[in-house]
Structures are given as structure tokens and as C-alpha cells.
Amino acid sequence: MEPRTATAPQVEGLVSRERALRDFFEAWEVPPHLKAAELVSLDDAAGRIAACDVFSSTTLPVVRASGFDGVGVRSSDFEAGSPDTAGWICGRDFVRADTGDDFPDEFDAVVRIESVVLSDEGAPSFPSDLRVKAGDGIRAAGSTMRPGIRLIAEGMPIRPTDLAALAMGGAGMVAVRRKPRVAFIPTGSELVPAGCSVKRGQTIDGNSPMVKHLLIEYGADPVMFPIVEDDPDKLREALDRALESCDAVVVNGGSAVGSEDFNVHIIEERGRVVHHDIAAVPGRPMLLGVIEGKPVIDLPGPAVAAFYGMQWCIQSVTARMLGTKTKTLPRVTARVEERRDNPPFMANLSRIELHRDGREFVARFLDPRKGSSLGAALASNAQRVSPLGEGALEAGSTIEVELLRGEEFIGES
Numbered sequence: 122m123e124p125r126t127a128t129a130p131q132v133e134g135l136v137s138r139e140r141a142l143r144d145f146f147e148a149w150e151v152p153p154h155l156k157a158a159e160l161v162s163l164d165d166a167a168g169r170i171a172a173c174d175v176f177s178s179t180t181l182p183v184v185r186a187s188g189f190d191g192v193g194v195r196s197s198d199f200e201a202g203s204p205d206t207a208g209w210i211c212g213r214d215f216v217r218a219d220t221g222d223d224f225p226d227e228f229d230a231v232v233r234i235e236s237v238v239l240s241d242e243g244a245p246s247f248p249s250d251l252r253v254k255a256g257d258g259i260r261a262a263g264s265t266m267r268p269g270i271r272l273i274a275e276g277m278p279i280r281p282t283d284l285a286a287l288a289m290g291g292a293g294m295v296a297v298r299r300k301p302r303v304a305f306i307p308t309g310s311e312l313v314p315a316g317c318s319v320k321r322g323q324t325i326d327g328n329s330p331m332v333k334h335l336l337i338e339y340g341a342d343p344v345m346f347p348i349v350e351d352d353p354d355k356l357r358e359a360l361d362r363a364l365e366s367c368d369a370v371v372v373n374g375g376s377a378v379g380s381e382d383f384n385v386h387i388i389e390e391r392g393r394v395v396h397h398d399i400a401a402v403p404g405r406p407m408l409l410g411v412i413e414g415k416p417v418i419d420l421p422g423p424a425v426a427a428f429y430g431m432q433w434c435i436q437s438v439t440a441r442m443l444g445t446k447t448k449t450l451p452r453v454t455a456r457v458e459e460r461r462d463n464p465p466f467m468a469n470l471s472r473i474e475l476h477r478d479g480r481e482f483v484a485r486f487l488d489p490r491k492g493s494s495l496g497a498a499l500a501s502n503a504q505r506v507s508p509l510g511e512g513a514l515e516a517g518s519t520i521e522v523e524l525l526r527g528e529e530f531i532g533e534s
């Protein structure tokens with residue numbers, strides 16, 4: 122193994138996240154088998170990505186329907202004003218026609234039930250000034266659904282309302298993109314699984330539960346590997362198993378220059394490294410590589426670094442495999458509470474505790490340099506990625522922050 126040159130955590134001249142992804146997508150192409158669609162039932166289509174445009178084939182109402190709860194009548198009976206309804210018989214002179222009901226063709230209008238008084242025998246009487254025209258209170262054929270309406274477009278995530286549209290448009294099965302299988306391999310002899318007690322020298326694998334559910338959120342099928350200790354042979358073996366069964370591999374940890382950071386070398390010896398070390402912090406030592414035509418990404422170990430790398434990189438790779446777009450987080454404008462210095466040559470992910478001050482949002486940066494913990498950062502309710510080239514943020518200036526919890530959960534400090 123070649124000795125590596127240590128790079129300081131904050132250095133100038135590294136590639137931007139955007140450039141790293143552009144280069145990666147030039148070096149790696151989505152394989153055809155991932156572009157193939159699979160047919161799933163409507164129930165299983167929720168949250169999946171539509172593989173093609175789907176158009177309606179149905180007409181609803183099939184002929185016509187009542188627009189509200191009421192009484193179906195003949196408009197001709199109302200030509201000379203409100204008719205004398207003594208002796209009217211249901212089915213002959215009128216019918217009950219409630220919202221959405223089809224009813225016999227000889228009745229051409231519906232009078233709202235609120236305008237009708239029904240006798241004990243069920244005969245209706247109408248206000249003397251009631252005007253009724255043909256078509257009143259009737260929903261036309263196709264006013265709910267008609268053939269040719271685009272129900273979902275290719276590449277769109279399928280929402281519950283889309284399921285309603287697809288069902289009513291006549292789609293029993295839906296063509297969706299195959300879920301890419303993404304392996305996650307946590308590495309580090311110091312790691313113990315969540316729920317275990319920790320001894321000196323150990324720490325808890327918090328990334329596996331986080332990454333698993335981020336992958337699910339991105340639309341992938343996560344394949345979670347057990348913790349692999351810092352032993353090159355065991356790491357190689359896990360990587361081989363992951364490459365055999367998955368479409369992409371995320372290795373976690375061992376991305377920097379520590380004496381047991383083997384993953385970078387193992388990826389280098391097996392395939393092509395497109396970029397290692399990105400102008401994004403935390404998580405600068407991220408590695409984007411390709412082995413046997415599959416993305417192999419080494420995600421830095423610290424949990425916030427891993428989260429950020431998942432967001433900007435793995436989410437984009439997964440979206441590419443699914444033929445869809447990455448999600449943007451909702452944003453609000455906030456006032457900066459305290460001056461913040463960021464190196465301008467890195468995209469800095471800052472975790473923020475957002476609170477309200479009257480009608481204003483106030484951003485309190487959680488700064489590890491000022492004693493804030495990684496735990497507090499993980500629990501925070503907002504974040505901001507500084508654009509490359511940005512210097513200090515002055516106290517009192519306004520910025521856009523991304524919400525990690527709904528606005529309804531942001532309270533007074």
C-alpha cells in the first residue's frame with residue numbers, strides 16, 4: 122500500500138460536491154437492469170417511483186351523477202313555476218338522487234334536499250319561487266375522470282393522492298422503478314451494535330440505524346451488513362459479498378489517514394477512485410469510487426459527517442439509479458444569533474437549534490469548537506450548508522435554513 126498524504130480537515134483547492142458528483146456520473150452509468158420497470162399492485166406502489174407516464178382509461182361518472190344529496194326531477198315540470206306535487210309518486214314523478222348517485226335518464230335535474238320538504242308519505246314539495254333547468258345539480262360523464270388524463274409522470278414519487286387517481290383512472294397495477302439494493306458496511310473494531318453496553322475503547326454504531334432509514338427514505342432497498350472489524354481481509358471479504366449481491370456499496374469509516382483506515386486502500390486496489398476529499402465539511406474525506414461498474418462510496422465515520430454525505434452524495438446516486446430527483450428540505454428565513462466564521466473554501470454543514478423570538482426565527486449554530494456535542498447536533502431541528510466562497514456571517518444577518526423538523530415543532534427558546 123502506498124503511504125497517503127494526510128490532508129488537514131479544512132484545506133483549499135478540493136473539488137466541490139457538485140463537481141465530484143458530475144465527475145462521478147461521467148465515470149459511472151446506471152446499468153440497464155436498474156432502468157427496467159417492475160409491475161406492482163397499487164398498494165405496493167406507495168412511495169415508489171413511477172417508471173412511465175400513466176394515463177386514465179376510465180370515464181367517471183360513467184354516464185352522469187347527482188351533484189348533491191337531493192331529488193331528481195323533470196325540468197319540464199317546472200316550466201310554469203313550482204309544480205303541484207300532490208299525488209307525485211317516487212320513481213314515476215321524481216327519484217331520490219344523492220351525491221354521486223346515477224339515476225334514471227328521464228329525470229334531467231336534481232333539486233338540493235335542503236330546498237325540498239318531504240311529506241310523511243315521502244312526496245316532495247318545492248318552494249314556490251324555485252327555478253329548475255335541465256342539467257341543474259348534475260355532474261356530467263367524465264367530470265370525475267376521463268380517458269387520457271395523465272395520472273402520474275415518469276420519475277415521480279407515488280403519493281397517496283396519486284394512488285386515488287391511479288385507482289379511479291383504471292390502473293390496477295403500476296410500473297415502478299426497481300429499488301436499487303444498497304449495501305451498508307459499518308467498519309471499525311471500536312464499534313458495538315445499538316443497545317449494547319460500551320466499555321472503554323468502544324463506541325456505539327449509531328450510523329447503521331440512521332443510514333438504513335435514510336436509504337429507505339431515498340427509495341433504496343438497504344442491505345445492512347454487521348459491523349466489520351479493522352482487518353483488511355475481513356473488510357475485503359465484506360466488500361466482495363456486498364458487490365456480489367447489491368447495486369451499490371456504502372462503506373462507513375476508515376476514510377481518512379488513521380493507522381486502521383484500510384477502506385480507502387482496499388477500494389483503490391479493487392477499482393477506480395473518482396474523488397477522495399471533497400470541499401465539504403464535516404465529512405471531507407468522502408471517497409467516490411467505482412468497482413465492477415458499481416458505485417462504492419466510503420462515507421466518513423463521525424455521525425454528522427455520515428449524515429451529510431448521505432444527503433449530498435448517496436441520495437443523488439440513489440436518485441440517479443431510480444430516475445428521480447433528490448428531495449429538498451423546507452426552508453425558513455432566520456436571524457443569526459451569534460457571529461459565525463466558516464472557511465470560505467469548504468461547503469460547511471452547520472447544525473442549528475432554531476427557535477422563535479416573537480414572529481421571527483433565530484438560528485443558534487451548534488459549534489463543536491465551542492463545546493457543542495455531536496449528540497446535540499444530531500438532535501437539532503435545522504441545518505444550513507454555506508455556499509463556497511462565503512466568509513463570516515454577522516450576528517443579526519438573515520439566512521435561509523433548512524428544517525429538519527416541521528415548523529410546528531419549533532418553539533420559543
Ligand SMILES: Nc1nc2c(c(=O)[nH]1)N[C@H]1C(S)=C(S)[C@@H](COP(=O)(O)OP(=O)(O)OC[C@H]3O[C@@H](n4cnc5c(N)ncnc54)[C@H](O)[C@@H]3O)O[C@H]1N2
Pocket residue numbers: 127128129130307308309311312324325326327328329373374375376377378379382403404405406420421422423424426
Ligand atoms: N490526522 C488526521 N485525522 C483525521 C483527518 C485527517 O485529515 N487527518 N480527517 C478527519 C476527518 S475530517 C474525518 S471526517 C474523520 C474520518 O474518519 P474515518 O472515516 O476514517 O472514520 P474512523 O476513523 O473509522 O472513525 C472516525 C470516528 O467516527 C466514529 N464512527 C465510525 N463508524 C461509526 C458508526 N457506524 N457509528 C458511529 N460512529 C462511528 C468512530 O468511532 C470515530 O470516532 O477522520 C478525521 N481524522
Ligand code: MOO
Pocket residue numbers: 130401402403404405406421423426
Ligand atoms: O471534520 Mo470531518 O470532515 O470530522 O467530518
